[in-house]
Each structure stands twice: as C-alpha cells, then as structure tokens.
Amino acid sequence: MTASSVTSQVSPPEPPDVDDHDDDHGGWWSDSPGWAKAVVAVGAVLILLLVGGLAGAVIGQRTAPTYAPAAGSVDVGFLQDMSVHHRQAIQMAVWERSNTTDPALRQLAFDIESSQTQQLGMMQGWLQLWEQRGETAPGQYMAWMGMPMPSMPGMATEADLQRLRASTGQPLDVEFLQLMLRHHEGGLHMMESAAAQASVPAVRTLATSMVTTQTAESQTMTQLLAARGAAPLPMN
Amino acid sequence: MAGARKRTSSAGRSAPKNRQVPWLLIGAIVVVxxxxxxxxxxxxDRSAQISPWRPSQDNRDPSLAIPGIVLQAYEGQHHVTPEQRVAYDRTPPFGGPHDGYWAACNGQVYPQPVRNENMVHSLEHGAVWIAYDPARVQGAALDTLTAKVQGQNQMMMSPYPGLEQPISLQSWGHQLAVPDATDPRIDQFISSLRGNPNGVFPEVGASCDALGPGAFDPANPPPFEGQPYPRDALPMNYQGTSGAGGMGGAG
Known part of the structure; x- marks a missing residue:
C-alpha cells in the first residue's frame, strides 16, 4: 500500500515494476547520472565475459589430451623405444670414451654420450609426467609404428658388445664406429616417423633435432671408417 | 515510513534528494x-610473464625481431684439424667449418682471444658467444657482460681485437653488434637463441664441456689468429673439410 501511494504521486517517471521492490531507495537507477549507469553496464558486461572465459578455460583444459598422450600412442611409443635405443648408444659411447687412445674418437664418443644422455633425460621426464613406463615392454618394440618387433634396427647384440669390450687400439675404434653407425642409421626411421606424427610439439621438435644431429654424425663416422680402411656393417 | 520519506522527497524534488546516499550505486561502482x-x-601480469624473447612453438626464433640482427645459413658438422685454418666470411665468424674439438662453452670467460675454429664449433652446440673489443669494453661494462656468462651453460665470452662495434654477439647463423654493455638487445639475443630447441643451431642438447689437455683445454686454449687468413686457409664452401682422416673428426 505504501508502494501504491508512491506510485500515485510519482507515477509518470517510474514504471510500476520497479517501485514494487525499490521503494526504500526510490528510483536510484533512473535517478543516477549517465556516467554511473555506464560504469555499472560495463561491469555487467565484464562479469559476463569473465564467466564465459572461465567456462571456456575449464572446458578447454578438459579437452586437451595432447599433453598426456596415452600408452600406445606415437608419442609414448617413440619415447619408450628411443629411450632403450639411446641407452645402448650411451653405453657404447661411454666405453669408447674411456678406452680409446685416439683423442678425436674420444671427443666424438663424448659428444654422442652427452647429447643422448641429455635427450634421454627429456624423454624419461615426459614419460614420468604422463605416468607411463620408462621403456618398451619386451617384444613390443615399434608397436606404435604398426609392427611389434622383438628388437629394433641398429641395436647391438650382446656378442657385438662383448667384441667391442674385448678390443683395444684401432680395432676398438673400428668396432665402435661400425656399431655406432649402424645404431644411428637403424634409429633414423623411428625418429623421422615421430618427427612427422607425434602429437606433442615438443616431441616432434626433439625427434627432428635427433634426425639432424645423427644424420650429420653418420656422415662423419662413415668418413672415419673409410679413413681406417673399414666398411660399414649391413643393417640388422 | 518509506512512503513518508518518499513523499517528502517528491515534494521538494531536488534539494532533499541530496541527503539520500545511494549506497547501492556506490557499491556497484566500486565493484566494477x-x-x-x-x-x-x-x-x-600475464603479458609480463610471456616474454616475446622466449622460443616457443609459435615463435621458434624470436631473435628475428631484434633490430640489427644479421642472419646467414651454414651447414653443420664440417670439421678441420687443429692445424688447419678456415677463411671465415664474417668477423667474428658465426658458422661454417670448424675444429673437431669445441671450445668449452659452459660459462667460460676467456681472458684472452681464442682460436675461431674452436669457438665456431661451440656455436654449433647452441652456445652464445659474447665477443668484445678489449680496447673499448673495460671495467663496469666488462663486469656487466661477465655476469651474463659466468656459471651459465651455453655461454662463453672472449676478447676479440679489431671489432667494428665494441660488442658482437654470435649464435650459429646469427650475429648482433651492439655499442655498449647495457643495450637491452643483448639479453634479447641470449634469451632467443641460447639452447633454443627449435633447430636454429645444428646440435640440440650437445655438451659444452671440454675434455681438457689433448683435446680442448679451457685453461690453455689454442691462441687466436686474426686476419689476413693464410693462403692455405680452407674456403667457406666446405671443400677440404670434414672428419675424414680422423685428426679433427670429432662431433
């Protein structure tokens, strides 16, 4: 009844639906200056944008599986396989660095050892973040390329490694160069596949840099072998 | 009682309305x-965190936006022996054939000029090399540069006699000359290129450590030899280089 009495007196400027609730403050909105209305309107728009943005961010986070690739994906499969591949290269390079008498071969072996140790750390770190195991399950090598294999191309056998460790002097250098050259060339196809197909950009970038580095190192090792009168091994 | 107040206000519309404090309006304005x-x-805050000089998938080589940057493409992995020299096409050189032994680039501040051929190999490993003219960069300026290098992996610094500008920064395929040690482009260059994973230098993840005497000894590096290059210096077309022969054939 209060409201109606107000309405009767001030009815021309005030619509009836407003004064039903705002009788205490009168027409604060309609009485407000234009700039204040503008500020409040901008605020309303901002709140709407914020709510929309937050909702979008939450939905976006839910639908970004590329940053946690699943087991069996190209990313996980490549990192697991290449971890095994790199570990053996590091093993052979460490042996050569410690036992060669040729300073140039020592430098080459150290370069391979240190580069691949760094790359192994990156690969293991990503696998750990994605809660995947650090290496391929036995007999499942290259399954991510559509053909599970008991081993990977270029890998040295236990007999190869024993022959390497039993050698000294130039025969050791030749063994090392032959095994490492075959190792590099055997891994190339996997690296190229991952460089082209991995879903995570950082994995593609790493695989690309492996291709660049190892292609160049393979050329160097081919020349070093030739200079020692030895031929490369056939691919296994 | 509200009606009473309202009635008063409607009686003298302008004057009494001023007494009414519009708390709701003030509150709304404060919130907005x-x-x-x-x-x-x-x-x-976010824009300050996302540096335009940090390499990313969308910005693979931020150094391209640095005013004054000089670019030149080179092939990696072409080696010369410790006895050979290369007739580099740039001063200081920032790519091309190089010695099989890389210079230590694990934060090394060389007090003396170092042989070009070793330094270029470190660039192949992703190092940034700060070269300075010892005649024009001394004291506080030298301290400023030293602080950017010492203890920082993939950084190295050496005096370089006869530079055109007092300071020259090198990364593989990239060079930037700056007039003084406080130039903001120095940090932009380092942030953009040092250890950049996107293939702007050939050997991502390669080491900056040296193997010491018999290979490259940071305490006793091969001495710098300036221009003119000797008649038998190897050309920039990579002929006569490579690891063949085994003497300079490291990676």
Missing part, C-alpha cells in the same frame, strides 16, 4: 572499478 583493475592487472 575493482573488477576492471583486477582484470587489467591480470592481463598485464
């Missing part, structure tokens, strides 16, 4: 201003 301020700070 706080919201604008908060969003503004958030955006500013």
């Amino acid at each position: 201003l706080a919201l604008i301020g908060g969003i503004g700070f958030f955006l500013f």
Whole structure:
C-alpha cells in the first residue's frame, strides 16, 4: 500500500515494476547520472565475459589430451623405444670414451654420450609426467609404428658388445664406429616417423633435432671408417 | 515510513534528494572499478610473464625481431684439424667449418682471444658467444657482460681485437653488434637463441664441456689468429673439410 501511494504521486517517471521492490531507495537507477549507469553496464558486461572465459578455460583444459598422450600412442611409443635405443648408444659411447687412445674418437664418443644422455633425460621426464613406463615392454618394440618387433634396427647384440669390450687400439675404434653407425642409421626411421606424427610439439621438435644431429654424425663416422680402411656393417 | 520519506522527497524534488546516499550505486561502482583493475592487472601480469624473447612453438626464433640482427645459413658438422685454418666470411665468424674439438662453452670467460675454429664449433652446440673489443669494453661494462656468462651453460665470452662495434654477439647463423654493455638487445639475443630447441643451431642438447689437455683445454686454449687468413686457409664452401682422416673428426 505504501508502494501504491508512491506510485500515485510519482507515477509518470517510474514504471510500476520497479517501485514494487525499490521503494526504500526510490528510483536510484533512473535517478543516477549517465556516467554511473555506464560504469555499472560495463561491469555487467565484464562479469559476463569473465564467466564465459572461465567456462571456456575449464572446458578447454578438459579437452586437451595432447599433453598426456596415452600408452600406445606415437608419442609414448617413440619415447619408450628411443629411450632403450639411446641407452645402448650411451653405453657404447661411454666405453669408447674411456678406452680409446685416439683423442678425436674420444671427443666424438663424448659428444654422442652427452647429447643422448641429455635427450634421454627429456624423454624419461615426459614419460614420468604422463605416468607411463620408462621403456618398451619386451617384444613390443615399434608397436606404435604398426609392427611389434622383438628388437629394433641398429641395436647391438650382446656378442657385438662383448667384441667391442674385448678390443683395444684401432680395432676398438673400428668396432665402435661400425656399431655406432649402424645404431644411428637403424634409429633414423623411428625418429623421422615421430618427427612427422607425434602429437606433442615438443616431441616432434626433439625427434627432428635427433634426425639432424645423427644424420650429420653418420656422415662423419662413415668418413672415419673409410679413413681406417673399414666398411660399414649391413643393417640388422 | 518509506512512503513518508518518499513523499517528502517528491515534494521538494531536488534539494532533499541530496541527503539520500545511494549506497547501492556506490557499491556497484566500486565493484566494477575493482573488477576492471583486477582484470587489467591480470592481463598485464600475464603479458609480463610471456616474454616475446622466449622460443616457443609459435615463435621458434624470436631473435628475428631484434633490430640489427644479421642472419646467414651454414651447414653443420664440417670439421678441420687443429692445424688447419678456415677463411671465415664474417668477423667474428658465426658458422661454417670448424675444429673437431669445441671450445668449452659452459660459462667460460676467456681472458684472452681464442682460436675461431674452436669457438665456431661451440656455436654449433647452441652456445652464445659474447665477443668484445678489449680496447673499448673495460671495467663496469666488462663486469656487466661477465655476469651474463659466468656459471651459465651455453655461454662463453672472449676478447676479440679489431671489432667494428665494441660488442658482437654470435649464435650459429646469427650475429648482433651492439655499442655498449647495457643495450637491452643483448639479453634479447641470449634469451632467443641460447639452447633454443627449435633447430636454429645444428646440435640440440650437445655438451659444452671440454675434455681438457689433448683435446680442448679451457685453461690453455689454442691462441687466436686474426686476419689476413693464410693462403692455405680452407674456403667457406666446405671443400677440404670434414672428419675424414680422423685428426679433427670429432662431433
């Protein structure tokens, strides 16, 4: 009844639906200056944008599986396989660095050892973040390329490694160069596949840099072998 | 009672209305201003965190935006022996054939000039090399540069006699000459290129450590030899280089 009495007196400027609730403050909105209305309107728009943005961010986070690739994906499969591949290269390079008498071969072996140790750390770190195991399950090598294999191309056998460790002097250098050259060339196809197909950009970038580095190192090792009168091994 | 108040106000419309404090309006304005301020700070803070000089998938080589940057493409992995020299096409060189032994680039501050052929190999490993003219960069300026290098992996610094500008920065395929040690482009260059994973230098993840005497000894590096290059210096077309022969054939 209060409201109606107000309405009767001030009815021309005030619509009836407003004064039903705002009788205490009168027409604060309609009485407000234009700039204040503008500020409040901008605020309303901002709140709407914020709510929309937050909702979008939450939905976006839910639908970004590329940053946690699943087991069996190209990313996980490549990192697991290449971890095994790199570990053996590091093993052979460490042996050569410690036992060669040729300073140039020592430098080459150290370069391979240190580069691949760094790359192994990156690969293991990503696998750990994605809660995947650090290496391929036995007999499942290259399954991510559509053909599970008991081993990977270029890998040295236990007999190869024993022959390497039993050698000294130039025969050791030749063994090392032959095994490492075959190792590099055997891994190339996997690296190229991952460089082209991995879903995570950082994995593609790493695989690309492996291709660049190892292609160049393979050329160097081919020349070093030739200079020692030895031929490369056939691919296994 | 509200009606009574209202009635009074409608009686003298302008004067008594001033007594009425519009708390709701004031509150709304305060909330909106706080919201604008908060969003503004958030955006500013975020833009400050996302450095335009940090390599990313969308910005693979941020150094391309640095005013004055000089670019030149080189092939990696072409080696010369410790006895050979290369007739480099740039001063200081920033790519091309190089010695099989890389110079230590694990934060090394060389007090003396170092042989070009070793330094170029370190660039292949992703190092940034700060070269300075010892006649024009001394004291506080030298301290400023030293602080950017010492203890920093993939950084190295050496005096370089006869530079055109007092300071020259090298990364594989990239060079930037600056007039003084406080130039903001120095940090932009380092942030953009040092250890950049996107293939702007040939050997990502390669080491900057040296193997010491018999290979490259940071305490006793091969001495710098300036221009003119000797008649038998190897050309920049990579002929006569490579690891063949085994003497300079490291990676």
